[in-house]
Amino acid sequence: MDLLIKGGTVVTAQEMVRADVGIEGGKVVEVASHIDATAAKKVVDASGKYVMPGAIDAHTHFKMPFMGAYTTDDFLTGTRSAAAGGVTCIIDFALQSKGGSLKQALETWKGMAEGNAIIDYAFHIAITDCTPSILDEIKDMVQEGVTSFKFFMAYKGSLMVDDAALFESLRVTSECGALGAVHAENGFIIDVLQKEAVARGNVAPKYHALTRPPEAEGEATRRAISLAKMAGAPLLVVHVSAKEAVRAIEEARMAGQIVYGETCPQYLGIIDASNYEEPDFGGAKYVCSPPLRTKDHPPVLWDALRFGFLQEVSSDHCSFDFNGQKRLGKDDFRAIPNGCPGVETTLGVLHNEGVNKGRISLNQLVALVSTNSAKIYGLYPQKGTIAVGSDADIVIFDPDKELVVSQKIMHHAVDYTPFEGYSVKGWPVMTISRGEIIYEDGEVKGAPGRGKFVPRKPINTKLLLA
Ligand SMILES: [Zn+2]
Structure with missing residues (x-):
């Protein structure tokens, strides 16, 4: 197992459950209440945090x-x-x-x-x-x-x-x-x-x-x-x-x-x-x-x-x-x-x-x-959920992290944010893309060019009615 996210609360569109998430080869391979950490190359402690689809x-x-x-x-x-x-x-x-x-x-x-x-x-x-x-x-x-x-x-x-x-x-x-x-x-x-x-x-x-x-x-x-x-x-x-x-x-x-x-x-x-x-x-x-x-x-x-x-x-x-x-x-x-x-x-x-x-x-x-x-848009279930077989695209969200949105902390190149001065409780603290940690505690670590073009499937309107 390449990466194990331990101790967090997995939140999807359907459920909210205390679970560990195992990742291998860029995909989610296991979601369970307890996954043994000994075989994992890297473990991320997500206790107190939400583990959500990116x-x-x-x-x-x-x-x-x-x-x-x-x-x-x-x-x-x-x-x-x-x-x-x-x-x-x-x-x-x-x-x-x-x-x-x-x-x-x-x-x-x-x-x-x-x-x-x-x-x-x-x-x-x-x-x-x-x-x-x-x-x-x-x-x-x-x-x-x-x-x-x-x-x-x-x-x-x-x-x-x-x-x-x-x-x-x-x-x-x-x-x-x-x-x-x-x-x-x-x-x-x-x-x-x-x-x-x-x-x-x-x-x-x-x-x-x-x-x-x-x-x-x-x-x-x-x-x-x-x-x-x-x-x-x-x-x-x-x-x-x-x-x-x-x-x-x-x-x-x-x-x-x-x-x-x-x-x-x-x-x-x-x-x-x-x-x-x-x-x-x-x-x-x-x-x-x-x-x-x-x-x-x-x-x-x-x-x-x-x-x-x-x-x-x-x-x-x-x-x-x-x-x-x-x-x-x-x-x-x-x-x-x-x-x-x-x-x-x-x-x-x-x-x-x-x-x-x-x-x-x-x-x-x-x-x-x-x-x-x-x-x-024809990306489901490759993306948009945390399930076995889905891309390991995950955000770890700290519901207690307080910050004030400001241009000083943004990672974009443009010279302002329209939400300047807006106070929030809860903010993403880690982003994982296909199993790789690309953002952690304020710092973007993902290399330019690592992102891939994703061909989408034809639209299936039966997936989402309400
Ligand atoms: Zn537009």
Whole structure:
């Protein structure tokens, strides 16, 4: 046995039990109330701690091209930050370029990850230019292990696809065993509101939120759900932020349609639309799309997480430096690059805000940050649980560790965290990837390039209904 985790409390999406975990060849080989330590090459004492499946962050943008530059965190610093946050697998978005093929997108993103990633990675492909040959290519990508495709209903004039393209694509993804996902905001309405705001001289960061109203998200979410229903396709709505969108998903699910929803920690009430008022252009730090909402939205999202209307929480880590990149928009909020960092903080923040405050159970925490993503995206049971035969991707979480989230302790490369000053009780203290300790007590030990591309299986919607 290569590694034995002794004395901890194993927490999965289903159970919570005092157990030892034996690891060999990168896989879990035994889970039992007592495993003899004499044959183990290394023993980790996990007493007083939770032993949980490593988090799966299904929504990152590492080294994403933007205005001739890239997001600050690449696959090295991004996965370093991920490892320190208890994340053992990411699913990043490969972006199809205009006129480019899906294969090109996948090869480009694989090239950026290879030799750099510290943890395992998979890819969605974002389809931005939907031609008949691209529709044909979807099944080839499924064979390559890319089984989810994202479509933007926002960003008119750049990434946005129209309803016909979305409808046709959803028919194809469904036929190929893939999942269609949408960024659901009405790009047409946002475009009108943005132009009006700027014409009136309303250029400060807060107008980013005011020109992307919750109704624009609710409308697009409802429309995507209707298109998916007509296409006979399952659908996933990424980064749900508005109660209007939650209601749309809730109604569809209650009516028996397979619609999944993701939300992110930045929408859960720790920060909100009032942060856009921070002085000295500080509001730009929180410019992401959809925007942070007013205080009436987060309680609805929490209920949706607790009752199963939203199934997973990922970071949407899309990091732009405040100095140098965000400041590009000081005279026009439309030029502020959209996105916030968060891959390192999701697990600890969700535990504190969710479990410590009685909003979700520990089992639900594991489901939301790991197991459900594995099931939805075709990684289960290789990842997303602690069971014999699964990858030994494990986070050891100390529920008593108190810390204040701050830029000083982050492992990312970007120059701020949106959760600066947030106090938590409970934080990951060790991360194990395929049996190797890659993070321990503040220090990332995993070597760049050790992370591997994980081909995903076709989507099986029978794994996760509620
Ligand atoms: Zn995103």
